Amino acid sequence: MQIRQISAALDAKLVQLDHQLKQLEKQYQQTPDQQLVDEMAALNQIRDKLLKSKDIAWRAHQLRDDNDDQRRARQRMTGLIMCGLSLIGAVALVYFALQ
Incomplete structure (x- = not known):
């Protein structure tokens, strides 16, 4: 059940x-x-x-969203690092292939 459905039911x-x-x-x-x-x-x-249940549900939802945002930021950074390493590896392969 989504938070909006829970909130609507509680309302x-x-x-x-x-x-x-x-x-x-x-x-x-x-x-x-x-x-x-x-x-x-x-x-x-x-x-x-x-009312307390509704507040707790919204807080839990917000915490989950915050954790998801942090996880996505880490995944984004990991992806950028992998792309950078792949680019360095490709440049190194081209350099060694041309010598």
């Missing part, structure tokens, strides 16, 4: 939770009940965990 869950919280708050305003307070607290904890 959808957050919207659902926000909707549920609003409904519970309306119910609580009409009839205050400790069970509603407990449910709202549980939903807020779940919401906080989803």
